[in-house]
Amino acid sequence: MRSHYCGAVRASDIGNIVTLCGWAHRRRDHGGVIFIDLRDRDGTVQVVIDPDTPEAFKIAEDVRAEFVLKVVGKVRARPEGTENANLPTGMVEVLTQTLEVLNPSLTPPFQLDDENLSENVRLQYRYLDLRRPAMQANMVLRYRVAKLMRDYLDQQGFIDVETPMLTRSTPEGARDYLVPSRVHDGMFYALPQSPQLFKQLLMVAGYDRYFQIVKCFRDEDLRADRQPEFTQVDLEMSFVEENDVMTLVEGMIRETFMKAKGIELAEPFPRMAYAEAMARFGSDKPDMRVTLELTEVTDAVKDVAFKVFSGPANDPNGRVAALRVPGGAALTRGEIDGYTEFVKIYGAKGLAYIKVNDASQLNEAGLQSPIVKNLNEAALKAIIERTGAQSGDLVFFGADKAKVVNDAIGALRLKIGHEKGHVDGRAWAPLWVVDFPMFEYNEDEKRWDALHHPFTSPKDGHEELLASDPGQALSKAYDMVLNGWEVGGGSIRIHREAIQEKVFAALNIGEEERRNKFGFLLDALQFGAPPHGGLAFGLDRLVTLMTGAESIRDVIAFPKTQRAACLMTDAPNAVDEKQLRELHIRLRNAVPGAAA
Structure with missing residues (x-):
């Protein structure tokens, strides 16, 4: 249907006939000559319609913003003095021969170049918001970052393995999103907060180097850098120590920033112990700028x-x-x-x-x-x-x-x-924070909680502290911090069943509970589990930093609000009584719009 993207027309095309398709970004009538800025995902180009093509001119008179158009025309140089050096297509224009309206449009609820839009309006009409050049640039960068990471890990011998979206609930940290089972009366699946246990089992299974760009889910209070569903670049390696993992993923981040944005990050990233970070900055993710x-x-x-x-x-x-x-x-x-x-x-x-x-x-x-x-x-x-x-x-x-x-x-x-x-003037200040405590004390419940997760290995020589003095035990955990944001975190995992049992004991997880929740993992660790460790990057956070956006909602195609709602599709929504009966569910509180 088209020969060129709008943003790809150049001076080298002068004299050629091109076919373009896109949206009418702006229409201007200059007393007998009509100009349309035609836009697609690649950019905009100026289209000229003059009265010498009366059929096209008549159509152009009725064109309005966001009409979908097909233009056939001849590329020519813009008249001297009208060039726009700020546009890649600013030296040329397309003199229209034929113009076709592929689809008209209602008047949009906002101008696409309005920089002061209400976020709620943007989210309600997300399909229009995503047409804006800034949003399209964000989404293209997100794709490029993901591809660069995938290519890097592929070159390092990793394989992509999909892990389940429906798994068991093991509520140790944030709340799970629960999915009721139709065929198992009264039973529930949970959507994964991370693929943590499955990637450890893949190491037990001998896959050595795993990665996945995966959706994860957490039912927690939201902030600018949180979403109920988010994307992780998740990886795990066998027969590694802390430095092996940190060196490899640091190389991935450095290469990704250079190839995606031309940004050169420090080499190597500085490292700082958790205790020092808290003492000097009051945070385990300090902004070192x-x-x-x-x-x-x-x-x-x-x-x-x-x-x-x-x-x-x-x-x-x-x-x-x-x-x-x-x-x-x-x-x-x-x-x-x-x-x-x-x-x-x-x-x-x-x-x-x-x-x-x-x-x-x-x-x-x-x-x-x-x-x-x-x-x-x-x-x-x-x-x-x-x-x-x-x-x-x-x-x-x-x-x-x-x-x-x-x-x-x-x-x-x-x-x-x-x-x-x-x-200090630096644009980018990466940092590794290391030597985290194994546990933090929960004053409300008078018990120890895992600072990262209960599968993190204690540092060598700290195993005995798990029983005698849990608060002094340090872990083999590491977080990557960039400009005050935690963009990735990981650890060397526990690969011996006896150590895992000690950690569960320190967390006051009784034998019956551990067998019920984690029996499959404890069993697997007894069948020759190799030393292993890994890390997960928050893709949304990383791209947010790279784009300079204020919220991760600006780098996710269809995000939720801070109340975990989708204003475009009006989700979550009430379901009918038949669906509830099939799932063996009766609502305790009446929901507006739900069946009685």
Whole structure:
């Protein structure tokens, strides 16, 4: 039907007859000559219709935005002075010989070049939103990134193996999406949160190097970087140690960025222990472009009169951390109040601060703050010395349970860093975070939870800590971080059944429960399971970073809202009584629109 894509017409085609198909992006009537910018996925080209072709001209008079057109015409150079150097097709235009409307269009609910669209409107009319050049560029980049990764892994000897979408529910982390079984009364499948157990079983089966670009599902609260269904680049390798996996996938990311975007990432990626990341940045996914750091002052304020500090400082689970902001004494009271409200989002009760007017005077003459009078000179001296505060700086404080301090002041570090320009100028700052704890303590349930997942191997020499002191056991886990986003995470897995049993015991998973949920894995580990490990990349997050989009919804063709709804198809929806009966389900609460 066509000879060229619209965006592919070039000066080398001058004099040739071309057939183009696409959408009318814009129509302009210049007093007897009609111009149409014809658009397809490859770009736009200017089409000219003049009265010398009366049939085509008559049709063009009625063309409106988003009409689907077929144009046959002759490529010619644009008249001198009308060229558009910003367009690949800007040196040429197509003089129309015949014009055909393949399909008219209703007036679109928004202009495709409107940059201030409501996201809800975009999602409701996603098929129109996806026509926008920016969205098409995002989707093409997503395809290219996936293909580059697939090609890289193929060259490294990996094979693509599909794992089940319907599996058993093993709710250890996020909530599962459940699928009722029609043929097994009262029983449910779960959609996979990841292919974790199946890829481990593939290693037991001797497949050595597996990968899959796979949909995964988690029924959890959503944010800008979360979706109920998301795509992983999932891989697993046998007979490897941590460095083997990290080196291979680091090479994949470096090659993908270079070939897809011409971006050269650092080689090698720096590595940082989890404990250091939390101490310095309050986060296990620090944005290394931000130059601000947290400073530990817990021990320095144990004896101060200010209970807000001394209370957490004397709590084994507490922390007092300082955040120095160079030049921060210039912050207005309104800005400080705004930051105070911001940290409350993360559970902080408030935000103490000291303005350093004169760093040489450790009293209210040199330090401006309501809390100064409640801090002794030794504490003030330690704070100024450790933070390196200079005259004109400001020091914020977090004092609470360590998790609250890390979350709140870590987020404040990012906010102030980017808002006030405390960044080092790098466009890309990759990092490996390693040596994660095996477990984190769940205060609500008074038990240990796996920090990554319960199949992560402890570091060599830490196996005995699983029973005696689980909180001190470190794991062979590693996360890849890029500009403050965790883009990939993995670990060396447990390949010995006895060690796996110890981890389940540390997690207070009783013998009956482990056999019920994981008996097939425990059995498999006894049949010559090789040492193995792997990693999974979040494809959506990675492409979001590469495009500079603010949300992963901008790199997914048909995403859900933050309430896990599809505004275009109106999903989820009520189903009729017949379907429910077949699935042996009776609703406890009436659903609007459902059968009674």
